[in-house]
Amino acid sequence: MKFFFPDSQDQVDPSFNFETEQRSALRLRHRDDHYAHEEFKTTPYDGILLSMAMVESGRYTLPQKHRLHRVGIRQFFRLEDKRLETMGDCGAFSYVREDYPPYSVSQVVNFYDDLGFDYGISVDHVILGFDPKIDDQSVPKEWKMRQEITLELASEFLEEHRRRGSRFVPLGVAQGWSPGSYAYSVEQLQKAGFSYIAMGGMVPLKTHEILSCLERVNQSRHQNTRLHLLGVTRCEQVREFAKFGAASFDSTSPLRQAFKDLKDNYWTLDRTYSAIRVPQVQANPSMLKMILAGKINQAEARRLEQECLKALLLFDAARASVDNTLAPLLEYEKLYDEGPSREEIYRETLHDSPWKSCTCDICRKIGIHVILFRGAERNRRRGFHNVFVFHQRLHRELRQEQEAVETLAVGREGVR
């Protein structure tokens, strides 16, 4: 089971000094900043996924786009000496509100050919709805149309791929609104000639809904047809997914949760912890807004911010207690957040100090800074740590499967 990590240009600056919060004056972002795979001795994923929408939608600057096309995906992401694969897709959720995908088949095949991808996913259109009870007569026209568009574009994509003799492995996308409709898509794609199929639109589905679709799809799946699950992260189900033919998946959740989630920001093998918020008085947008509106006294905020940082560093050096560290944090929190106190979840984080037992390169290098919710340099590194833990969880699940198979084999030997 391969895990592809989607690119969103989340990089970190290796020259960033966590004590002074200064950077090297010579730093050039595109040359010096690190991708997640450059922060770890062992890369915690099998490949990267790059969406055409990510490149075209403004996340990439014009010079970056030019460089990407000039040097190709491997050199751009500095993968030359790494055994990582590359997969391209269109990023269909970015244009889900439009009537028709904004990219043509030839544009997308060009993109995959020019950049030198290992795998390329056909142009698709996400169906925004799921209803297993709906029958063929009552299915909304819009849903059926999006499925047909996706299937037509997939056939066109495969023809274009053959006509040009493209070198990437083509994947067709299956869209659906129920187990039966997903199975129909997979059947059509197999007929068209695909043997690697990406299951699209499953991000909002509940785990049991995904499983019911895969189970049904599995009945129509040819033995050599592999599935890729687009945007699906459910580590606990990975073995079941594999049984139904899933060979790969991608997800940004481990990274995103580090700074988007309200409390599940830091992952460990068995649970999650809340990161500890110490907003930057000078740089945090909502903080600045409150200062400008006169709701917060800037000098007071600055004093508490510094006290929090000092207390946290003392705590990490085992020179301050949990209570003494919590005191300035809670006082600072009262200043900028009227919501419920985070005392209990912070107490847990500090008491367990999970970063101290993490073996990842990030935690070993930056210590307590990994758990501070403060600025992109810390928040992204916590995201990278989560990706590392996610990869470990994934392999733990897969190992259990292997062990079960081996135990069974040994048992049989014994009987003989």
Ligand SMILES: [Zn+2]
């Ligand atoms: Zn770590």
